[in-house]
Amino acid sequence: MKRVLGIVFIAVIQLLSLVGAGAQQTEAPIFQWSTITALLRGVYDGQATFRDLKQHGDFGMGTLNGLDGEMVASDGEFYQIKADGKAYPIQDSEKTPFAVVLFFKPYKKLTLKGVRDLSELEKSLDAQISNLDLPHAIRIEGKFRHARVRSVPRQQRPYPDLNTALRGQKIFESNDIEGTLVGFRFPTYMAGVNVPGYHFHFITRDKKAGGHVLGCDLESGEAELASSSALNLKLTESAGASAP
Numbered sequence: 001m002k003r004v005l006g007i008v009f010i011a012v013i014q015l016l017s018l019v020g021a022g023a024q025q026t027e028a029p030i031f032q033w034s035t036i037t038a039l040l041r042g043v044y045d046g047q048a049t050f051r052d053l054k055q056h057g058d059f060g061m062g063t064l065n066g067l068d069g070e071m072v073a074s075d076g077e078f079y080q081i082k083a084d085g086k087a088y089p090i091q092d093s094e095k096t097p098f099a100v101v102l103f104f105k106p107y108k109k110l111t112l113k114g115v116r117d118l119s120e121l122e123k124s125l126d127a128q129i130s131n132l133d134l135p136h137a138i139r140i141e142g143k144f145r146h147a148r149v150r151s152v153p154r155q156q157r158p159y160p161d162l163n164t165a166l167r168g169q170k171i172f173e174s175n176d177i178e179g180t181l182v183g184f185r186f187p188t189y190m191a192g193v194n195v196p197g198y199h200f201h202f203i204t205r206d207k208k209a210g211g212h213v214l215g216c217d218l219e220s221g222e223a224e225l226a227s228s229s230a231l232n233l234k235l236t237e238s239a240g241a242s243a244p
Helices: 002-017 036-041 118-126 162-168
Strands: 030-033 059-063 070-074 077-081 087-089 099-102 108-115 136-151 170-186 197-204 210-227 231-234
Touching (some): 070 136, 070 197, 077 210, 108 118
Antiparallel strands (some): 059 070, 059 099, 077 087, 136 210
C-alpha cells in the first residue's frame, strides 16, 4: 500500500505541475475511487455508493461490488453490464470498489470514419488530443461494423486477483450495431493509479447490452474529448486483497 500511495503522490504532483501550462481542461476534476493496483490485487469490496459517486460525475466507468460486471455511465445514466452481456440500470444504493468519473464537458468534437480496429482508433485520437500528458475522457457515438466486448461474473471470497478472475470472462461479439464508447486515456506516468493508455467500455444505443471493449470496427461516429488537470482520489479501506 505504501508503494501505491507513493505512485499516487507522484501522479498528483505531476498533474498539478501541468496546471497553468496552457492545457485545456474541464471545469471539474476527475474523481476516482480506489486504484487500478488495488483492483489488480483483488480488492473488490465496494465501499462507495453510486449515490455518492454521482456527486462527482455524470460520465465514467468502473465495476461493481464483488467485481460484478462492468460499469458504464454517460449523460448521468449509470449501467451495469453483467456476465450475461446485458445492461441493467444501477440503483443508487449499490456500491463500487473501483470507478472513475467526471462531469463531461468536451473541448473538441470530431468525426471518425472507417476506423478498422482499436489500434487505429487510438492513433486517430492521439492525433487530436491537445495534451497527451493530461488524462482525457472520450465519448464516441457511432455505428460499428463489429464490436467485441467482455464482462466478468461476480467473484466470491476469498477473492482471486484480477488476472485470475478474468479467466472466467464472458465474451460477446456483435455486427452492425450502434452504440457509445465511454473511455479514458491516462498518461503512462499514472500507471498504478489507473490503466495507462486507452480503456473503453461500450453500451448499445438501446441501453440493453455492452461490456469492456476488446476490439471494434467503427464505420462512422462522432467523438468528443474532455481533459482535466485535476484528479481527486479516494483510497479504499478494504482489507479484501490477496497477498502482496
